Amino acid sequence: MNSLLYTIDYILHGEARSFVIRADKMDTAQAWHWASCDAGFGHIPRSPRDQTRRTTRPVAERFGISEVKWRSVDAPEAGAPGF
Numbered sequence: 001m002n003s004l005l006y007t008i009d010y011i012l013h014g015e016a017r018s019f020v021i022r023a024d025k026m027d028t029a030q031a032w033h034w035a036s037c038d039a040g041f042g043h044i045p046r047s048p049r050d051q052t053r054r055t056t057r058p059v060a061e062r063f064g065i066s067e068v069k070w071r072s073v074d075a076p077e078a079g080a081p082g083f
Helices: 028-039 057-062
Strands: 004-012 015-023 065-072
Touching: 004 028, 015 028, 028 057, 028 065, 057 065
Parallel strands: none
Antiparallel strands: 004 015, 004 065
C-alpha cells in the first residue's frame, strides 16, 4: 500500500483546527469523517475493511463542524525548484 500524508483543516464551533493523517486515499467525504473523529465524536475504524458507518457531512455539521478542506502534504508546491 502506498500511504500518503494529508492535512485536514476545519472549523469547530468557530475555532480553526488542523491535523495531519496518513491514508491510502482521501476525498471530501473521508475528510469530513476524519474531521469528526478529530473533533471527538466520529468512530475511528479498526481497519480499512471495517464496515462501520462513516460520519457524513450533514451529521458533522449538526455537531458544529464546517469548512472542511484537505490537501496532500506529499505533493510538491507550485513553483518549487525542480518542478
